[in-house]
Amino acid sequence: MSTSESSSSSKDKAMTRRELLATMGTATAGMILAAGTGWSGTASAEPMPNPMQNPGFRPESVAWINVKNYGAQGMGRFDQNDAPAIQSAIEAAGPMGGTVYFPPGRYVLRSAIMLRSNVRLVGDGPGASILKAAEPNLSMVMGLGTKWNAVEGLGFEGIGSTSPIDMKLKERGIYFEKCENVSVRNCYFTTIVNGVWFNDSRHVSVSGSSFLQLFASESLYEGYGIFAESAANFRLTGNRFRLLKRPCIYISAGSAYSIVSDNVAQQCDDAFIVISSKLKPSSYHRIEGNLLSAEGLENGAYAGKQGIVLRDYCTDNVIVHNVISRAKECGISLEGDGAAGDERPLGNIVSGNKIDQTERGIVLLNSDATTVTGNDVRRVQTGVVLETSGNADGSFSRHNLVTGNMLSRCSTAAIQIAGSRCENNTVHGNTGTGNGETLADQGKDTSKTGF
Numbered sequence: 001m002s003t004s005e006s007s008s009s010s011k012d013k014a015m016t017r018r019e020l021l022a023t024m025g026t027a028t029a030g031m032i033l034a035a036g037t038g039w040s041g042t043a044s045a046e047p048m049p050n051p052m053q054n055p056g057f058r059p060e061s062v063a064w065i066n067v068k069n070y071g072a073q074g075m076g077r078f079d080q081n082d083a084p085a086i087q088s089a090i091e092a093a094g095p096m097g098g099t100v101y102f103p104p105g106r107y108v109l110r111s112a113i114m115l116r117s118n119v120r121l122v123g124d125g126p127g128a129s130i131l132k133a134a135e136p137n138l139s140m141v142m143g144l145g146t147k148w149n150a151v152e153g154l155g156f157e158g159i160g161s162t163s164p165i166d167m168k169l170k171e172r173g174i175y176f177e178k179c180e181n182v183s184v185r186n187c188y189f190t191t192i193v194n195g196v197w198f199n200d201s202r203h204v205s206v207s208g209s210s211f212l213q214l215f216a217s218e219s220l221y222e223g224y225g226i227f228a229e230s231a232a233n234f235r236l237t238g239n240r241f242r243l244l245k246r247p248c249i250y251i252s253a254g255s256a257y258s259i260v261s262d263n264v265a266q267q268c269d270d271a272f273i274v275i276s277s278k279l280k281p282s283s284y285h286r287i288e289g290n291l292l293s294a295e296g297l298e299n300g301a302y303a304g305k306q307g308i309v310l311r312d313y314c315t316d317n318v319i320v321h322n323v324i325s326r327a328k329e330c331g332i333s334l335e336g337d338g339a340a341g342d343e344r345p346l347g348n349i350v351s352g353n354k355i356d357q358t359e360r361g362i363v364l365l366n367s368d369a370t371t372v373t374g375n376d377v378r379r380v381q382t383g384v385v386l387e388t389s390g391n392a393d394g395s396f397s398r399h400n401l402v403t404g405n406m407l408s409r410c411s412t413a414a415i416q417i418a419g420s421r422c423e424n425n426t427v428h429g430n431t432g433t434g435n436g437e438t439l440a441d442q443g444k445d446t447s448k449t450g451f
Contacts, residue, residue, distance in 0.1 A: 074105020158192030336366030
């Protein structure tokens with residue numbers, strides 16, 4: 001085929017947005033829901049990065065490209081591979097980019113789909129347009145160094161192949177590395193090892209998506225809903241998690257400047273939200289309005305192991321207005337390594353959270369200069385705990401402020417300062433009833449004004 005013939009053929013396959021809308025029918029609305037969860041509708045979120053927001057775009061000239069025009073079958077047959085046809089549709093968008101559309105169907109993938117800058121993948125709804133992995137350890141959609149991408153309205157189904165070997169090459173629905181201005185919206189991930197994973201990327205948004213029954217073995221790289229590694233300026237909002245083996249949201253390796261808000265988790269085995277960093281500070285995250293829900297749980301069952309955890313070198317973060325019900329071990333925990341010296345939780349704020357029915361409400365372990373204020377903690381063993389571990393240089397909890405909290409029905413103590421390595425902390429102006437002790441203070445030089 002000549003170059004001119006190829007160009008003409010490519011133009012025939014690409015449609016304008018108006019032409020595509022005239023042929024695609026009514027899109028499946030909303031988000032596919034897990035049976036029995038009680039979730040309804042699509043959670044609202046602030047608009048996320050979108051190819052059409054790129055100032056270099058002229059929307060009237062950007063084509064909508066139907067993957068079936070390039071040979072994708074979408075029949076769900078494992079003797080077929082839709083990945084090459086989908087890749088051809090992406091390449092047809094060219095440097096100007098465009099929207100690659102997936103009509104309803106189950107598209108079988110035996111290799112990764114590689115994004116190009118300025119390309120958006122759009123399905124007819126996550127229950128209608130589904131990408132199905134057919135090979136183990138496959139990252140189904142990948143962006144490597146791309147900009148201005150979006151993935152919207154698609155379902156992701158893995159094969160759930162796990163291995164106890166600690167290697168990063170594991171099954172993932174979406175993987176971004178060194179990307180900028182990318183978003184995932186209204187997608188659904190199930191029977192897969194990991195949902196969305198992004199590394200060394202900026203301005204990422206994951207919103208309005210659901211993660212159900214993710215698989216994990218003993219490997220440290222399996223079972224996460226959303227994993228952010230060395231990332232900055234990102235938003236994780238309005239997502240739903242159920243039946244996960246590992247933390248629903250895990251933020252690591254010095255990531256900074258994020259908003260994690262309005263997410264909901266139910267019936268998960270590990271923590272809801274974890275921020276963890278050892279070598280460089282993970283700072284300026286705002287964790288707000290998230291819900292660890294006990295809805296539908298039988299008596300004695302737990303919604304998760306922990307609610308929110310800041311571990312090691314986490315500084316200047318805000319944990320505010322979250323609701324944590326029936327976490328097995330604790331509601332909110334700031335955990336430093338006693339042998340780490342300065343690389344420890346420092347200068348964080350825990351404010352206005354509601355914690356109910358757990359072993360310990362708020363725990364500061366080897367943590368410094370943390371403000372714990374305005375929280376409502378009820379029906380726990382210990383409401384607020386300041387403690388240390390070990391005898392190394394970092395084994396201190398110092399200069400923390402615990403004030404203005406409502407602490408009720410704490411069977412052991414409302415506030416416990418456990419040991420002489422808890423130094424120069426301040427406790428005043430707290431209130432509550434039905435507690436074992438109000439303040440069990442074994443610390444050194446604690447400043448106290450009332451309870």
